[in-house]
Amino acid sequence: MKKLIYIFLALLSTTAFAQNVVELPMESTKVVVKIAFKNGSIADPVGKEGLTNLTASVLTESGSDRYTKSEIDDLIYPMAARYWSFTDKEMTTFTFEVHKDFLDKFYDIFSSLILNPSFAENDFNRVKSNAEVYVKEVIKANSDEELSKMALEEKLFAGTGYAHMKNGTIKGLANISREDVVNHYKSFFTKNNVMIGVAGDYPESFVAKLKADINKLPDTQPNIPKLGEVAMPDGIQVELVPKPNNLGAAIYTGYPISINRASDDWPAMLVVNSYLGEHRKSYSKLYQLIREKRSMNYGDYTYIEWYESGGRYQLPTTGFPRSQNYMAIWIRPVQTAISLKSQYPELGDLKVGHAHFALRMALHEIDRVKKEGLTKEEFDLTRQFLRSYMKLYIQTPERQLGFLMDSKFYGMDDYIAEMDKKLEALTLEQVNAAAAKYLQTDNMWITIITDKEEAGPLKESLLTNKKSPMTYSNIIKESLPAEVFELDKKVEVYPMNVKNVIIEEPSELFIE
Amino acid sequence: MKNYLAAIAATLLLVTACSPDKPENKEPEGIFPYPIQQTKLDNGLNVVTVPYNSPGLASFFIVVRAGSRNEIEEGKTGFAHFFEHVMFRGTEKFSKEQYSEALKAIGAAANANTWWDRTLYHMTGNANMLDKMFELESDRFMNLKYSEEDFKVEAGAVKGEYTKNNASPYSKLEEITYKTAFTEHTYSHTTMGFWEDIVDMPNQYEYSLEFFNRFYRPEYATVLVVGDVKQEEVNALAKKYFGEWQRGTYTQQIPVEPEQQETRLAHVKAENFPPVLTLNYKDPAFSVENTDMAVLDIIGTMAFSQKSDIYKKLVVDERKVRQLGAGGMNMVDPGLWSVNAILVNKEDMAYVKNEIDQVLNNLKTEPVDSVILKETKSNIKYSYAMGIDSPSSIANSLSEFIWLTGNPADVNKAYANYDKVTQEDIMRVAKKYFVDNHLTIATISSDDENQVKEELNIKL
Numbered sequence: 007m008k009k010l011i012y013i014f015l016a017l018l019s020t021t022a023f024a025q026n027v028v029e030l031p032m033e034s035t036k037v038v039v040k041i042a043f044k045n046g047s048i049a050d051p052v053g054k055e056g057l058t059n060l061t062a063s064v065l066t067e068s069g070s071d072r073y074t075k076s077e078i079d080d081l082i083y084p085m086a087a088r089y090w091s092f093t094d095k096e097m098t099t100f101t102f103e104v105h106k107d108f109l110d111k112f113y114d115i116f117s118s119l120i121l122n123p124s125f126a127e128n129d130f131n132r133v134k135s136n137a138e139v140y141v142k143e144v145i146k147a148n149s150d151e152e153l154s155k156m157a158l159e160e161k162l163f164a165g166t167g168y169a170h171m172k173n174g175t176i177k178g179l180a181n182i183s184r185e186d187v188v189n190h191y192k193s194f195f196t197k198n199n200v201m202i203g204v205a206g207d208y209p210e211s212f213v214a215k216l217k218a219d220i221n222k223l224p225d226t227q228p229n230i231p232k233l234g235e236v237a238m239p240d241g242i243q244v245e246l247v248p249k250p251n252n253l254g255a256a257i258y259t260g261y262p263i264s265i266n267r268a269s270d271d272w273p274a275m276l277v278v279n280s281y282l283g284e285h286r287k288s289y290s291k292l293y294q295l296i297r298e299k300r301s302m303n304y305g306d307y308t309y310i311e312w313y314e315s316g317g318r319y320q321l322p323t324t325g326f327p328r329s330q331n332y333m334a335i336w337i338r339p340v341q342t343a344i345s346l347k348s349q350y351p352e353l354g355d356l357k358v359g360h361a362h363f364a365l366r367m368a369l370h371e372i373d374r375v376k377k378e379g380l381t382k383e384e385f386d387l388t389r390q391f392l393r394s395y396m397k398l399y400i401q402t403p404e405r406q407l408g409f410l411m412d413s414k415f416y417g418m419d420d421y422i423a424e425m426d427k428k429l430e431a432l433t434l435e436q437v438n439a440a441a442a443k444y445l446q447t448d449n450m451w452i453t454i455i456t457d458k459e460e461a462g463p464l465k466e467s468l469l470t471n472k473k474s475p476m477t478y479s480n481i482i483k484e485s486l487p488a489e490v491f492e493l494d495k496k497v498e499v500y501p502m503n504v505k506n507v508i509i510e511e512p513s514e515l516f517i518e
Numbered sequence: 519m520k521n522y523l524a525a526i527a528a529t530l531l532l533v534t535a536c537s538p539d540k541p542e543n544k545e546p547e548g549i550f551p552y553p554i555q556q557t558k559l560d561n562g563l564n565v566v567t568v569p570y571n572s573p574g575l576a577s578f579f580i581v582v583r584a585g586s587r588n589e590i591e592e593g594k595t596g597f598a599h600f601f602e603h604v605m606f607r608g609t610e611k612f613s614k615e616q617y618s619e620a621l622k623a624i625g626a627a628a629n630a631n632t633w634w635d636r637t638l639y640h641m642t643g644n645a646n647m648l649d650k651m652f653e654l655e656s657d658r659f660m661n662l663k664y665s666e667e668d669f670k671v672e673a674g675a676v677k678g679e680y681t682k683n684n685a686s687p688y689s690k691l692e693e694i695t696y697k698t699a700f701t702e703h704t705y706s707h708t709t710m711g712f713w714e715d716i717v718d719m720p721n722q723y724e725y726s727l728e729f730f731n732r733f734y735r736p737e738y739a740t741v742l743v744v745g746d747v748k749q750e751e752v753n754a755l756a757k758k759y760f761g762e763w764q765r766g767t768y769t770q771q772i773p774v775e776p777e778q779q780e781t782r783l784a785h786v787k788a789e790n791f792p793p794v795l796t797l798n799y800k801d802p803a804f805s806v807e808n809t810d811m812a813v814l815d816i817i818g819t820m821a822f823s824q825k826s827d828i829y830k831k832l833v834v835d836e837r838k839v840r841q842l843g844a845g846g847m848n849m850v851d852p853g854l855w856s857v858n859a860i861l862v863n864k865e866d867m868a869y870v871k872n873e874i875d876q877v878l879n880n881l882k883t884e885p886v887d888s889v890i891l892k893e894t895k896s897n898i899k900y901s902y903a904m905g906i907d908s909p910s911s912i913a914n915s916l917s918e919f920i921w922l923t924g925n926p927a928d929v930n931k932a933y934a935n936y937d938k939v940t941q942e943d944i945m946r947v948a949k950k951y952f953v954d955n956h957l958t959i960a961t962i963s964s965d966d967e968n969q970v971k972e973e974l975n976i977k978l
Contacts (some may be wrong), residue, residue: 027783034907075834076830078640080825083894083897084892087900104904108900131837135840144792147686148686249685253681254678288606289621297678299671302678303678303682304679337681339680340678387622390622394626397644401909402907402908404907455559482671482674483977485668485670486671
C-alpha cells in the first residue's frame with residue numbers, strides 16, 4: 007500500500023513548461039523552495055571572474071527594498087528559517103527552507119529579496135572581501151584536496167568559460183564593483199532563465215503566488231556565452247604545486263568526455279565508474295588496490311561528472327548540472343618522502359614518496375578495465391548496487407527537489423527514476439563497449455599538491471618514466487602477500503605518456 | 519487546483535496507511551514527533567525502533583559508547599578510531615572480500631565514524647534488506663576476526679586520514695586547543711590521536727584484541743532502526759542475530775580533569791591565512807538533570823548569532839570579523855564551550871577579544887531581553903524540527919542521546935530543558951563558567967606565539 011502511495015506522490019511532480027515549475031507536495035514539517043537560474047560562472051564577464059557567484063552571495067547576505075540585512079536576521083531568528091545560494095558552472099540556485107508554521111511570514115521576506123535585493127554597499131564590500139580571502143588564501147591552505155581539484159579545472163578548461171573557479175580569480179574579484187553586481191543581477195537573473203521548485207507541505211495558493219511573483223523578474227534575455235570546445239590534452243600534462251613540509255601528496259586527474267546524464271552511454275558508464283571507483287565506497291577497484299591492499303591512503307575514487315564537496319558528502323548534492331563533463335580520478339593524499347623518512351629509518355634515502363606509484367597503479371587498473379571489461383558477475387553486482395544506492399540520493403525533500411530540477415537541465419523528467427529503468431535494461435556488452443570507448447590513459451591533466459622538496463625529484467621521475475618501486479616500511483612489507491609484490495613489479499614500470507610537468511607555486515594560482 | 523486536491527487525498531491516504539503502525543501508549547511526548555520503542559535483550563543490548571514514514575527505506579545504526587574518551591592508556595591515542603577501521607576487516611564467516619561484496623549487494627549507504635564519546639556504525643538502505651543488515655553487522659560485532667597482517671596494513675589508511683586533515687590550520691588549532699585545555703582527561707587528544715601513536719599502530723595487534731574484548735559488548739552498544747519497519751520485526755531480528763552476544767566485564771576509570779587555575783594560550787602559526795581567535799571555557803558534562811548545558815546552548819545561540827548586537831557590530835557594520843559564532847558540544851564529561859571569530863586583520867585581535875569579553879561579562883550582571891530569550895527557544899526548537907526529515911537524520915539525532923545518557927527518549931527531556939531557562943539562569947551560568955582561570959585562548963596568525971601573548975596583553 008505504502009509503495010503505491012509513493013508512486014502516486016511521485017506522479018504529482020509536474021512541470022509546466024511555460025514557466026518552469028517543479029512541484030513536489032508531500033507530508034513534511036517544512037517547505038523547501040528552490041529558485042534556479044541558468045547562468046553560473048560561465049556567465050562571468052572576462053576580467054570579472056567570480057561575478058555570478060558574488061551576485062548570488064551578496065543577495066543572500068544583504069537586504070531588500072523593504073528590509074535591511076539586520077532586520078531580516080531579526081525576523082527569521084525565531085523561525086530558524088534558512089536560505090543560501092549555490093553557484094556552479096552553469097546554474098545558480100537559491101534555496102529557502104522554512105517550517106510550515108511560518109511559510110507566509112517568511113515568504114514575505116523571501117520574495118522581496120528575490121525581486122528587489124538591495125545589494126547594500128556595506129554588505130557588498132563585506133561579501134567581496136570574504137570571497138577574495140577565500141581565493142587568495144583559504145583555498146590554498148585549508149584543504150590540499152579541494153585545491154588540487156580547482157587547480158586541475160583551471161588547466162583542463164583553459165580558454166573556456168569553465169576554467170576559473172566559481173568563486174572567481176584574484177584580479178577578477180578586484181575588478182568587481184557594486185554596480186557590476188546590480189547590473190549582472192538584472193541581466194542574468196531574469197524571468198527568462200529561471201526555474202521554480204517547491205517541495206513539502208504547502209497550499210496550492212502558495213505556488214500560484216510564487217509563480218506570479220517570479221514572473222515579475224526582469225524580462226531580459228540573458229546572453230550566456232557558449233562554453234567553447236574543451237580540448238583533449240596532448241599526452242599527460244602534469245602540474246605540481248609545492249608546499250613546505252607537506253606530509254601528503256593530493257592527486258586529482260581529468261580528461262574531457264563527451265557524455266552527460268542524458269546520453270545513451272551514461273548508464274553504462276555509471277556502472278563502469280562505480281566498479282572502478284564509486285565515491286567513498288570500499289568495494290571499488292581503485293580503493294581496494296591502493297587503500298585496502300597497500301595501505302597507501304584514505305581512499306581512491308573515479309568520477310564521470312563533478313562531485314560537489316566530495317570530502318564532506320558521502321551522497322551527492324544537487325545544483326551543478328554541466329553540459330561538459332570529464333573523467334576524473336581522485337587519489338586522496340599519499341605519503342610524501344619527508345613523511346615516510348620521518349617515520350621509518352629504512353626509507354631514509356627516499357626522494358619521492360608514493361605519488362608516482364599510486365598514479366601508475368590507478369592508470370594500470372583503468373587500462374585493464376578498458377581492455378578486459380567487467381565480468382558478468384561484476385556487472386550484475388555493480389548494477390544491483392547502483393539500482394538500490396541511487397534511490398538514496400533523494401532521501402530528503404530538498405534533495406528530491408534538487409534532483410528533479412537538475413533533470414530538467416538535461417531535458418529529462420526524473421533522472422533517478424529513468425536511470426533505474428535504464429540500468430535494468432543494460433547489458434554487459436553495452437557496459438564493456440562503453441569502458442573501451444571512454445576509458446583511456448594516454449591523455450589527461452594531473453594536478454598534485456605536494457611537498458616542496460619532492461616537487462623537483464617527482465617532476466624528473468614523471469618526465470623520464472623512471473621506475474617507481476612502492477616503498478613499504480619493513481613492518482608493512484612483512485605483512486603483505488606475494489600477489490601484492492607481483493603486481494607492484496608490473497606497476498612500478500607501467501609507462502605513462504607524460505609530455506610535460508610544470509611546477510607552480512600556490513601564489514601563482516587563480517590570479518586571472 | 520488539481521494538484522492541491524490530489525495532495526490532500528494523498529495525505530489522507532498516508533495517515534490511514536500509517537496509523538496501524540503506531541503502537542498504543544507509545545505516542546511521543548515532547549519535541550520528538552515519532553514513537554521511540556525500546557526493548558532490552560537479556561544480555562543488556564538496547565534495541566530501539568522508530569517507525570517513520572519512508573516507504574521502502576530504513577536506517578540501521580549501532581552506537582558503541584566508546585570513543586577517544588576511553589583511550590586512557592599511554593601511547594594508545596586514536597585507537598577507537600583505528601578500531602573502527604579494523605571492524606571492516608572480516609570474520610570467519612565473511613572474509614573482508616566477502617563482507618565488501620555482501621555490503622555492495624545491499625546497495626546501502628554504509629559507513630562508520632568515531633567521536634570523543636562514541637563510535638557509530640550506520641547503514642541506510644532498502645528496508646527489505648534489514649535481515650541481511652542484521653546478519654552482517656551482528657557477525658562482525660560478535661565474531662570479528664582479522665589477521666595480524668591485515669591489522670598492520672589498515673594502519674596506513676589511518677595515517678592517510680590524518681595526512682589529509684593535517685593540511686588544514688583549523689585541524690591543527692583544534693588539536694592544540696584540546697591538548698592545552700586538558701592535562702589529565704582524555705579529551706586532551708582528538709579522536710584522530712597523536713601522530714606518534716598513529717605511526718606506532720601496526721605494533722598494537724595484541725592491544726586491538728583487548729580493545730574489541732572490552733568495548734564491543736552488548737552493554738556498551740545500542741541498536742537503532744528508523745524507517746519503514748515495525749518494532750516486532752526489529753526485535754525478532756535483534757534476538758535472532760544478537761541474542762547470543764556475551765556481556766563483557768570491563769569497566770574503567772576515566773581520569774578526572776583537575777580544575778584549571780590559569781588562563782592558557784594555544785597558537786598555530788600560519789602565513790597567508792585569515793587570523794582566528796577562539797575563547798574556550800570549560801563547560802559541564804551533558805546531563806538532562808542539570809540544565810547548565812542547556813543554558814550555555816541558549817547563550818551560544820543568542821549572544822553571538824546573526825541577530826546579536828556584537829555580530830551586527832563586528833561582522834556587518836565594522837567588518838573587522840568575517841565569521842562569528844559560539845557554542846559547546848554535548849559531551850559525556852566536561853568539555854569546552856567556545857566563542858570563535860575569524861578576523862580580517864590580526865591587529866584587531868585584542869579589540870575583538872575585548873568586545874567578546876564585554877558580552878560575556880554583561881551576561882553575568884544584566885538580565886537578557888525576555889523577548890529575545892523566548893525567540894531563542896523558538897529558534898532551537900524549530901531548528902531541530904526542520905532537521906529531522908529522513909531516516910538517517912532522525913537516527914543521527916537520537917544516536918546523540920544514546921551515547922550521552924544511554925536513553926534516546928532523553929531527547930525530549932533535553933529539549934524541555936530549554937523551555938525552563940530563565941534570565942536568572944543565564945546570569946548564574948555566565949558567572950559560573952565564563953571565568954578567566956578556566957579559559958584557553960587559541961589563535962591562528964602569522965605571528966609567533968609570544969607576539970600574540972603581548973598583543974592580547976594576557977598574563978599566563
